[in-house]
Amino acid sequence: MSESSGTPPRRRRSLRRALVALVGTLGLAAAAATLTSPSANASAPTPPTGWSQVFLDDFTGAAGTGVNTSNWQYATGTSYPGGPANWGTGEVETMTNSTSNVSLDGNGNLRITPLRDSAGRWTSGRIETNRTDFQPPSGGRMRVEARLQMPNVTGTAAEGYWPAFWMLGAPYRGNYHNWPSVGELDIMENVQGLNRVWSTMHCGTNPGGPCNETTGIGNSTPCPNTTCQSGFHTYTMEWDRSATPEALRFFVDGVNYHTVTAAQVDATTWNNATNHGFFIILNVAMGGAFTDAFGGGLDGDTRSGVPMVVDYVQVLQAAGGGGGGTTPPPTGNRDAYAAVQAESHDGQSGAVTETTTDTGGGQNIGSLANGDWALYRGVDFGSTAARQFSARVASGVAGGASGLVEVRLDSRTAAPVGSFALANTGGWQSWRTVPANITPVTGTHDVYLTFTSGQPADFVNVNWFTFGH
CATH class of the missing domain: 2.60.120.260 (Galactose-binding domain-like)
Structure with a gap:
């Protein structure tokens, strides 16, 4: 997802070559078999050695109830107060705090469900963490991940669907006009029911600038084993301040398919985008510039009521090891x-x-x-x-x-x-x-x-x- 300061909705680049780089140095690949279990309700895995859990929501609670408001706040309407219209992306839904759109299912999952009324108007849900301080410790690492199933809809019925799991820089909350300089980290985005996951870093100035806005620095890949829509997958971003240059690595089921490093932009741009905390967002948008870039088509043929189902969201941290990224991993790989x-x-x-x-x-x-x-x-x-x-x-x-x-x-x-x-x-x-x-x-x-x-x-x-x- 993307916020813009009043500029026309962005268009994304066309599908790019999928990156599938198997990474096991931090235990992600080893955990993939557990994380991709077909069960809809799996507890968040125990943190690997050296990592500590700093945030977790397993979405346990009675069916039909809302989210835990000690963890989350609802973003409602069609924009932030005084912010760009249609959430800055051209999407058409109204976000609500209704349990029709955002609720627990009683089986340990969150369901964010877009709905169309008899007049053709869409509602959906967008929740954000209350916390805005998610960032790695100095010289350390942070891992932000969610196990979820994208809306299980494809083809014409999926036109206009835009589910996302992403983060915005803390300075955006309450300002709403400093995007993209304060940073946006898209861990999982999907449109039109395509069997692909996109990850992107947004930064710099808009349009153009060092981060190629409004497109950003991104890539995509198909989901492993089952399609993104037909099964649960684990979507992870690892932010590594122990590496030189500093790196953001994006994974699906333990497979590293996109990496962004500080060397790809100038030092000022990177610092402005990363030298602060972030907050986490889960939402399902309907329509907008990203869906339009892949054919659009949101109309009466689009199926109403297909949810994004989220098993858990967690944030892990690891202290700096002092290696500065200069020592090969223990395996030698x-x-x-x-x-x-x-x-x-x-x-x-x-x-x-x-x-x-x-x-x-x-x-x-x-x-x-x-x-x-x-x-x-x-x-x-x-x-x-x-x-x-x-x-x-x-x-x-x-x-x-x-x-x-x-x-x-x-x-x-x-x-x-x-x-x-x-x-x-x-x-x-x-x-x-x-x-x-x-x-x-x-x-x-x-x-x-x-x-x-x-x-x-x-x-x-x-x-x-x-x-x-």
Whole structure:
């Protein structure tokens, strides 16, 4: 979902290639079998070792009663007081606190149900946490997740349905005109009954800006095993302040399909969007810009009364471990789609480690010249091909000299799958992120960064690198 400050409703980008990167370093994949049980009522799982639960609603209570108002408040009407009309998105429903729209089912679930009356008018429900302080501790991590079933409706009958599980930056509450700079984190969105889940970070300025608004920085994937509509799935965002750069990772049933890092925008934009708490929102909108981007069609053929069913919402936190994201996970496996710190190599030739002045601090590797290399074992690209590579690099090489930063798999003498050329960037601590296309890669590989130049002088420093789809 998205709030806008009086601008025309946004349109979302078309379906993008699904990202399916299996991640087990934090126990998400191991828990997936439990979290995707076909049962409609499953207790929130016990937090993994090192994590503590800071919020939970299991939605227990008598059938037909409202939500626990010590946890939640209702957002009603067609806008916030004085805020953009139609919730800033062009949706058409009126949100209510009626148990016809928002109620417990008596079996440990919340049901948010859109309804159409005889005149064709829609009502639905939108609830928000009273708390606005959800954020990771300094140097730590936070996990926000819900186990839910999207409205079980597809095809023409689903046209106009827009369920969502998402968060807004605390400064938005009471202001309502500072979106998107204060940050929006969409953990689960769906439209038109399509078998896809979208996750998005909104930030910066609107329209355009560093976060490509009103679209945001997002991606989507089909739901694993059962469709998003026909079964319960667990939707998770993990916010990692122990990593460098800081990262937001989005999962469905333990599968990491989208990652956003602080390196993707300027420091001011990231700070404005994340340096505060957030509140959590659950709602089902009807109509609006996102549904219009996929055909719209909200009319008398759209089925009334199909709920989004939510089993639980919980928030976990983990204290900082002091690693700063530079140490490989205990298994030795690395996520190709999170930043790999250059100094965390498993072997090297010709590289030295030094303190960096780049954003986030830490260390970089330097003194890299023709014939040097660094090895990173067990990089997991998942089952959907990576097609992009980018690295955070700096160069103070003089005299117009340059060289290539190359990616090779499983052997440092293998043919490069991709590379980019680099010349002087303005200094050895003058950093820039340089992208390159690569030959499609899936599975798990040892990654070699190799450095090739036609002259012997050092030509590059590397802080971190990552891959994309």
